[in-house]
C-alpha cells in the first residue's frame with residue numbers, strides 16, 4: 339500500500355522502517371532533515387509538506403509530539419494533510435494527545451470526506467523497533483477492520499476501544515494509573531528500606547502479595563531488584579519522566595473539562611513535575627523514587 343507517514347522521531351522512525359520492511363511504499367515528511375535522510379536511506383520517498391505526503395497516499399499515519407503539532411499538520415489550509423488527502427483516504431493519528439483534539443480533527447476530516455482514527459500506542463521505543471506495539475484504536479468497526487492490516491506492520495496487538503477519541507481515553511487512563519502505581523511502589527520500597535527490611539526480600543513479598551503490580555514486578559524502582567529494570571542501570575532507557583508528565587497533564591486536563599476529580603493524578607503530576615524541575619526528566623519515570631531521599 340502507498341502510505342504517507344509524518345513524524346519520524348523516536349517512535350515514528352522505527353514504525354516507518356517496519357512498514358517499509360512489511361512491503362509498503364512510504365512517502366514521508368518531518369521537520370528534521372536528519373530524520374528524513376534516515377527514512378530515505380531505508381527506502382522511503384521524501385515529500386516537501388504534509389499535504390504532498392497525503393497527496394501521494396492511500397493511507398496517512400502521523401506520529402507527532404503533541405496536540406498542537408497534530409492540529410497544525412492536519413488542518414493547515416495551505417500545506418496540511420486535509421489539503422492534500424483524496425476523499426476516502428483513511429487517516430490515522432498515533433500521537434498521544436487529548437481526546438477532544440482527536441475528535442476535533444476527526445470532525446474536520448469527516449467534513450473533508452476522510453475517515454480518521456486515533457490510535458495511540460504502548461510499548462515504547464523498544465516496541466516500535468521490534469514491531470510489537472499495542473494500538474488502542476478509536477474508530478468505527480468498519481474503519482478498524484480496514485486499518486488492521488496497516489497497523490499489523492508496526493504492532494502485535496490492536497484493540498478497538500470504541501468510537502473516535504476512545505483510543506486516547508484508554509491511553510491516558512492507563513498512564514494515569516501507571517504513574518500513580520509507580521509512586522506507590524517507590525514509597526513502599528523506600529519506607530521498607532528505612533525501617534530495616536532487606537529490599538529484595540520486601541520486593542519478593544510484595545510480588546506474591548496483594549501489593550503486586552507491573553511497577554513492582556516488572557519495573558521495580560528500587561535499584562538491583564530486577565536486573566533488566568531501568569532502576570538497575572541508573573534509570574536510563576525506559577519511559578522518560580517528562581513523557582509521563584506530559585501524559586499526566588493530558589489526563590488532568592481531560593478530567594478538569596469533565597469536572598471529574600483525579601485526586602491522586604493531580605498529586606502524581608506535581609511529583610513528576612518536581613522530578614523534572616530537579617533536572618531528572620530524561621530519566622525513566624521509576625526514578626521518581628529519588629524524591630524519597632538518597633539511595
Ligand code: NAD
Pocket residue numbers: 344345346347348349350367368369370373401402403404407410411432433434435459460461462463576577578581584
Ligand atoms: P519525538 O519528539 O521523538 O518525535 C516527533 C517527531 O515529529 C520529530 O521527528 C519532529 O521533528 C516531528 N515533528 C514535529 N512537528 C512536526 C511537524 N509540524 N511536521 C512534521 N514533523 C514534525 O517523539 P516520540 O518519542 O516519537 O513520540 C511521538 C508521540 O508518541 C508522542 O505523542 C508521545 O507521547 C507518544 N509516545 C511516545 C513513547 C516513547 O516511549 N517515546 C511511547 C508511547 C507513546
